[in-house]
Amino acid sequence: MSRIQPPGRPFDDPELCASRAELARALRTFLPAEAVLAREEEVRPYECDGLSVYRQTPLLVVLPRDVAEVRQVMRLCHQRRVPVVARGAGTGLSGGALPCGEGIVLSLARLDRILALEPEALLARVQPGVRNLAISEAAAAHGLYYAPDPSSQIACTIGGNVAENSGGVHCLKYGLTVHNVLAIKLVSAAGELIELGGEALDGPGYDLLALYIGSEGMLGITVEVTVRLLPRPPLARALLAAFDDVGRAGAAVGEIIAAGILPAGLEMMDGPAIRAAEDFIGAGYPVEAAAILLCELDGTEAEVAAQVEAVETLLARAGATEVRVSRDETERARFWQGRKSAFPAVGRISPDYYCMDGTIPRRALPEVLRRTAELAAEHDLAVANVFHAGDGNLHPLILFDANRPGELERTEALGARLLELCVEVGGTITGEHGVGVEKLGQMCVQFSARELAQFHAVKSAFDPAGLLNPGKGVPTPRRCSEYRQLPSPAHPHRH
Amino acid sequence: MSRIQPPGRPFDDPELCASRAELARALRTFLPAEAVLAREEEVRPYECDGLSVYRQTPLLVVLPRDVAEVRQVMRLCHQRRVPVVARGAGTGLSGGALPCGEGIVLSLARLDRILALEPEALLARVQPGVRNLAISEAAAAHGLYYAPDPSSQIACTIGGNVAENSGGVHCLKYGLTVHNVLAIKLVSAAGELIELGGEALDGPGYDLLALYIGSEGMLGITVEVTVRLLPRPPLARALLAAFDDVGRAGAAVGEIIAAGILPAGLEMMDGPAIRAAEDFIGAGYPVEAAAILLCELDGTEAEVAAQVEAVETLLARAGATEVRVSRDETERARFWQGRKSAFPAVGRISPDYYCMDGTIPRRALPEVLRRTAELAAEHDLAVANVFHAGDGNLHPLILFDANRPGELERTEALGARLLELCVEVGGTITGEHGVGVEKLGQMCVQFSARELAQFHAVKSAFDPAGLLNPGKGVPTPRRCSEYRQLPSPAHPHRH
Structure with a gap:
């Protein structure tokens, strides 16, 4: 990841300072002074989003209050060829809102009605x-x-x-x-x-x-x-099923879907995630289990009753060692509490963790979970799995300690390897977090040069000058050739 | 419609004949002779699709058998800048598969596995x-x-x-x-x-x-x-509700959806359509009704029972004069039989009919049905309505006789007016039939010049030479300025 990202110029680089002052002046001809942030301590909070390993201060941060102001900002930036990175709440996990050192961050926070x-x-x-x-x-x-x-x-x-x-x-x-x-x-x-x-x-x-x-x-x-x-569906009930084998839990997911049942949610947690969550929140999870499935069913009372019965039967047949059904809203909330706190819970047991995001065909779940464990062992790292099993959207959490020399690099290598595993089994390198800057390298694995060229052509149809969020989402051909020359184990199956 | 379409050159135009012979020779270097149709009687069946008011013989028709042959055809046409119109079964209703006189029709009929x-x-x-x-x-x-x-x-x-x-x-x-x-x-x-x-x-x-x-x-x-x-859902049941007022039937549609019920199908027919269908097929429709709604509910037995009850209550409250619920599959099939035969049924009572396709927000249903009737009267034409009410997708059938002087022109004018009415109430000029050649004029009403330019830019990102189905889907700026100069009543609200 960060190995490829070139370092930006410092905030006080004289040339940047001059263009900052000049652009701020131009913006303030139509924006109130307080809507243009130009001092280092003001723009610092915008230097990263939820993927905090990448940081870059922007030239300026602009906070327009309405559509007319957004248009004025864009017209000015277009005229002067200034890059623009839009930003919402900055909770993204792939660095999509990472600023461009020579461009503005356009915050949409004030358009909040x-x-x-x-x-x-x-x-x-x-x-x-x-x-x-x-x-x-x-x-x-x-x-x-x-x-x-x-x-x-x-x-x-x-x-x-x-x-x-x-x-x-x-x-x-x-x-x-x-x-x-x-x-x-x-x-x-x-x-x-x-x-x-x-x-x-x-x-x-x-x-x-x-x-x-x-x-x-x-x-x-x-x-x-x-x-x-x-x-809002009139009723929701949740089932919690324990398994003594991760692969069997993965297989059960496919069987529920193949039976024509569409749960409102179908989530999976493996042993390390279960135990971290239980230690943290005490949701009553079965801590000896190798995996649990959380399955929520919603609809009318009759519909939910019929589906609960069907899923209970399927889970038992799939080898669940225990199946609980929520009796009321309090119990349903408790079932979910552990899942919802899984990320902070893992944060408690490891100094750092890195949340991956990839998608695989449901049928590949057992195989990918097995190979994830093997790859983690090869990289001498622990992985906790908490994910949207129903739609095959994995979120392996790699546990590491950035203060131990080499661990961040091994984590990055394992992360890249896990995403490429998703591609190998017919999946994709992102489920819901986007590509941002984080997965530019893996885009070179996911797509052919022809397909990437098609993406660039579409981009040009909207933004011929390349001013909108430059350097994100779709890698340049040069970036891909650099990525392919990286030493293993970033992508060991190529060597 | 046809007033704008320039007539193509005749099939035996000497220049066309020469390029036809030359291109056929080149195609037959990698395709069997029978896969390249070049004689007038061979290509004639491809001169139109389901929208038969537009006709044009293509230069050639090509029937590749696999992906490799498709690629060879495309490479050759790309090299020689020959336009290509792809064709499936030719059942489209907006002229999307209308050939280009100087290009080939690429039939995908043989890729059928x-x-x-x-x-x-x-x-x-x-x-x-x-x-x-x-x-x-x-x-x-x-x-x-x-x-x-x-x-x-x-x-x-x-x-x-x-x-x-x-x-x-x-x-x-x-x-x-x-x-x-x-x-x-x-x-x-x-x-x-x-x-x-x-x-x-x-x-x-x-x-x-x-x-x-x-x-x-x-x-x-x-x-x-x-x-x-x-x-396949385990069970489906249909309800047939009669109304003595079209507006009330339209309002009932909105109430079903707003109640959180998502029917598998929610169709509406007005008086003329009901009577034409009943005369043709004898499905037992209430012929005195001003409108009927057909509502299908599917799912498990419990789910369907609960929904049927809820919809019955809603329909009665919305002023239905009669509500029938299908007791078995035979009755459910009979309810649908009239709807499914509505188009041919209308074909029996009128020498010609023109099926429009537009979409409106559900809340506008009562107003649009009322204004449709007014506009039909203004144009001295009859309209039967058969449509997907649940998603606001209208299919007004304009009844006319092409042999009576002026009726086709009045039909075209009414059709254009009805589509523009859809745009006026916040809807669109097509629900499911596409734009093809039929609705190029109305695209100029639906979209701004800026939005049309964006479509052209995206097109260029895929097909910079403009060889794929030229002249369809998105009008050129010139076409739009021609359309706007057409005499009313094609778009009377502009004058």
């Missing part, structure tokens, strides 16, 4: 800085909610969710951001306002809405999002 | 010429099916479904083609093989898969499609 809530039409029109959970809170009075629920949903914004096509525990049944957004208004690299999508299921012309969602701020600046709202 | 069916992974890998229904037939042995069911599903191919992002009666619950396709292999304009998507819910890079689906053959030639299969 819910513009309309239409319960009959099952939709809400919101500004990009609205927090994910705030939408569901506003819709709750009408019995509605916004389905995608990334684990950062208290903090993360809908604009960031659009950038990363965020998912969450419930996306197996309710889909990712792309399945729950109806329309977007964006400001183009040149400062023009463009509308994508609409309330209809389909629209004429190319599906630029779907193309835009998940494009990591590289095609435009999101200034308004119309989201689909769903009626 | 199901390559793999994986019941555990819930997917099938098929060639583009496989018929939509053939996938469900092959999957039936495993209790699975392919959900999108356009009314042409017996004949239409999955490649064509991808081109038009086809829907069908069940897309309200199960989505359009874009929601049911996992991956696509395509041959680019330059003859390269590109893979889009994969088995995972999300993938890295821009979502080119969604961009490609619905792109009407303008971005590439589809040579393989991986579709998602779903478990």
